Amino acid sequence: MRIFRTLAFAVAVALLVTIPSGTSARQAAAAELFTCSMHPHVVDAKPGTCSVCAMALKARAMTPAEKEIVDFFTAYDAAFVAKDLGKLATMYAPETIVYEGSGINRGWKDYSETHLGPELKVFENLEFAHTNVVPHMLGTDAAYVTADYSIKAKTGERLVDSGGLATFVLSKNAGGWKIRHTATAARRRPAGGVSH
Numbered sequence: 502m503r504i505f506r507t508l509a510f511a512v513a514v515a516l517l518v519t520i521p522s523g524t525s526a527r528q529a530a531a532a533e534l535f536t537c538s539m540h541p542h543v544v545d546a547k548p549g550t551c552s553v554c555a556m557a558l559k560a561r562a563m564t565p566a567e568k569e570i571v572d573f574f575t576a577y578d579a580a581f582v583a584k585d586l587g588k589l590a591t592m593y594a595p596e597t598i599v600y601e602g603s604g605i606n607r608g609w610k611d612y613s614e615t616h617l618g619p620e621l622k623v624f625e626n627l628e629f630a631h632t633n634v635v636p637h638m639l640g641t642d643a644a645y646v647t648a649d650y651s652i653k654a655k656t657g658e659r660l661v662d663s664g665g666l667a668t669f670v671l672s673k674n675a676g677g678w679k680i681r682h683t684a685t686a687a688r689r690r691p692a693g694g695v696s697h
């Protein structure tokens with residue numbers, strides 16, 4: 502009986518110690534993905550219904566690797582808005598291939614020097630974010646990621662107000678997750694810039 506009470510006390514202490522409080526508890530609660538119990542390949546970053554069977558998606562906790570990747574994109578967006586090419590350089594593999602619409606850049610050097618660098622330089626009032634980031638793990642050190650993106654900026658007299666779909670292929674090495682390939686497709690804009 503005494504052993505039982507000692508054990509019960511130890512369990513209670515362990516529970517108290519491991520229950521996170523305040524901000525970290527809320528962050529932990531937000532680290533969820535939503536999936537269909539019948540169709541595990543249907544995964545979304547927000548609640549909704551399954552696109553195959555229309556059942557309500559069920560929340561599940563992200564795995565540590567999935568959380569790392571979601572955090573990677575939070576850091577990516579912050580570096581992009583800060584126009585921090587040095588930080589962005591650490592997030593791409595040198596041999597990365599970037600598709601943007603029908604344009605291609607081969608390698609970080611090409612992408613950063615002829616495309617991303619000059620573009621970031623002329624953007625003013627830059628707003629940029631990935632949302633609905635869903636990691637799809639391909640083993641422990643590779644994943645593809647689907648996401649939405651939005652970008653708003655002023656470049657001289659022109660206003661950029663765009664967004665669309667993005668896919669990333671990531672692999673992990675000793676330096677962390679790296680973008681090996683990305684492809685973005687901007688959503689179609691009606692002629693004259695009138696949105697519906």
Ligand SMILES: [Zn+2]
Nearest residue numbers: 537540551554
């Ligand atoms: Zn389903």
